[in-house]
Amino acid sequence: MARYNAKETEEKWQAVWRDRGVFHVEADPGRPKYYVLEMFPYPSGKLHVGHVRNYTMGDVVARYKRAQGFNVLHPMGWDAFGLPAENAAIASKVHPKDWTLQNIAVMREQLKQMGLSYDWRREVATCHPEYYKHEQKMFLDFLAAGLAYRKESWVNWDPVEHSVLANEQVIDGRGWRSGAPVEKRLLSQWFLKITEYADDLLAALSTLERWPERVRVMQENWIGKSEGARVFFRLKDRGDTLEVFTTRPDTLFGAAFCAIAPNHPLAAELATKNQPLADFIAECNRMGTSEAVLETAEKRGFDTGLKVLHPFVPGWELPVYVANFVLMEYGAGAIFGCPAHDQRDLDFACKYGLPVKPVVLPPDADPMSFAVGDEAYTEVTGTVFNSEFLNGLEVPAAKRAASDRLTALKAGERTIAYRLRDWGISRQRYWGCPIPVIHCGKCGIVPVPETQLPVTLPEDVSFDQPGNPLAHHPTWKYTTCPACGGKAERETDTFDTFFESSWYFARFCSPRAPTAFNRNEVDYWLPVDQYIGGIEHAVLHLLYSRFFTRALKQCGYLGVAEPFAGLFTQGMVCHETYKSADGAWLFPEEVAKGLDNSAVDAAGRPVTVGRIEKMSKSHKNLVGLDAIVDAYGADTARLYLLSDSPPERDLEWTDAGIEGAWRYVNRLHRLVTEPTVALAAVGARAPENLPPALAALRGAIHRTIRDVTDDLEKFRFNRGVARIRELTNALEAVDADDGAGFVLREGLEAAVRLLGPMMPHLSEELWQELRPGNLLADEKWPRFHPALAAEETVTMAVQVNGKLRGTVELPRNAADDAAKAAALALPTVAKALEGKAPRKTIIVPNRIVNVVI
């Protein structure tokens, strides 16, 4: 029996789609648009099946919406700047640009092999000056609008690599590549004012109805809005004040001390005349910021000797410490400590012998005997006591009263603090977009004039010394000041690569426009109707893009604030891991597995089968795409990726699973090309009286169309595939009979059309069998007849006291009396009734009869 030749067929249809420009698309205000986008990949080398799951889902949506008559924008591009290219340059002397472009070439071909319905004319790569010149202009506009600014900031500094490290690149307090202990350093860096939009970004989350709740919650937590008050403590013997932020102004009468961050300006000032304090601050700065360090770090403080005056109680002085657990970046960089009602403050107070005075009385506690031991009372239910004018108030009322009093005394006011911090965008890296500013000794920081954009990366760079190649390039940074014409230097930092990915979705609307966007085109296409990508981007990329879109709107680039109306986060593709006897990871293709799940390597040595984990280079548990496509074709891979698990959950890739999908591909191909019953002619009328079995099958066909359509709308791809498999199982079982050819054709056409978005090549091939000369890619989505989809007879469950005792076949919408009679007529029901009369009978039409005795 001839097997389906996937590779040949797939190449044939890909050529047809390409040559006819089937997936080319233009803005057309007369038609409804639909913008489908998968998160574009970093060109890391080769595609593996994990990438493809994401793109397959997007392609199903794109092809389905297209068949429904939408004008569908479905583009693809490359997030092409990034560190791996520089690492490759260091490791193997390849230029980052060459490495990146080679990878793009390989991965583009792999994507094309998958038959994805992209409009390839719109492809962009973020490393091209034609792309990044626009973001240099955006940056200048942000600067002019006050949305970009420069400030000194504490960063993780790798002393070996001479570069800033992101938090994720610090592992156990050491640089992830150099292994050197990471230091904190004060560097002048560029920031975008994402905090300006904190409240809007938070409030608008509730409008994103087609986003997963989980992602909205994560962003909400990340923004971290806290309502509280700022309190100005007057510094004793000085004219100035110390500002702190608190969410608990109600506990001000329980204050025992104030503490400021090690890098608070006041600490720096005091340290100039206090060497032990300077040493303490330096020690705090040497401490890493990684989670492991923080968890084990002891709360430590240094008494500055300064005192502050309590805002409510004349003459009450509190000591001021520099404490290692106070963060400069949050609130005011200073706190007041209330040991009785905050665990950290309590730990600190115990260590330094500070008083612990409870001021919130838990419900039912005795005010005479209540005391705090080694556990602070942090609940906000209770009554305030020991607190003069706040006494007797519940906590929320006490917060209000305390804030009001602070305001009246001009010693503070209500305020809101956010966990969200401004987005630091400076990176001391070569392979990124140059930040378009010039440093002039006379004029300071001068933006590069628009006429001089783009500032392009030099190509003649070397990676043989640590640090940023742009900084030690012999000529690139030397230039003249646009303002005074004197000698000046270029900024050698580049943008964080999240910069490029914060606006690419809008560039796809007019990818070759001379300006960033053609306004008509972005207005037509945006927002993205369906965005698809991994949950790992739930916060950073998606939040940056939401902010960036608002900033672009503010600067007049486009008209929407929210870039992604719908978001779907798909699960990861996982695979078993393998380790050889000497502990080295092995690729799946290096391992042969026995029937009993034992495994050996190529030389026959035993291999340990490890945990099932997300596919990653480090664990080598990658399933390459090429071998799969060669052996089974793109459609088989696509079917497997869609059918085995719900799309939001992780999927385990197994050889047996892909074999199962391949079996179905061949069965379907055989069923259409060698049907068991001769198909009726195209357009033949249904016979007047179909035999009951065929009439029922016809109903099943129309129900399948109805239900699969619903499944696709709701991203239930696995359920949709299961329904189509059920239908094809039924079609395989059709016997020759009057009307069989007609029903079989109707069923096969439905199955092929429904599978079109999922397995486009096979479906196109089979459509040629069924409707020669017509392109399935141009066909409309199938419709179902409601009358046919409705079942004529239904099976109703019959229960006695809620226990199933049988079923009855009845005409659809049978009268309740008829249903009851049929149910009571069942011998099993009579037996269960034990001669008693039913007390009550509950009938749910077409579903169930429950007889209660």
Place this chain on the structure above:
RNA sequence: GCCCGCUUGGCGGAAUGGUAGACGCAACGGACUUAAAAUCCGUAGGUUCGAAAGGGCUGUGCCGGUUCAAGUCCGGCAGCGGGCACCA
């Protein structure tokens, strides 16, 4: 610590409060074949009665509740996973 989410056969998973286990994977029995591959037919939650046909009981992490009826709703608990975390 705070905030989410999940828990159904050997496995992935189906089930608008209404017949739990669709569809598939693996497995087992059989057919075809010299043989294998491929393909096709069949079996299958557990347990128990029965020679069989066919029954009984039981079953969706655990405990309780609402309901004629609970995998589904409510309360509590446990386990697993994820996010955030000296955030004042």
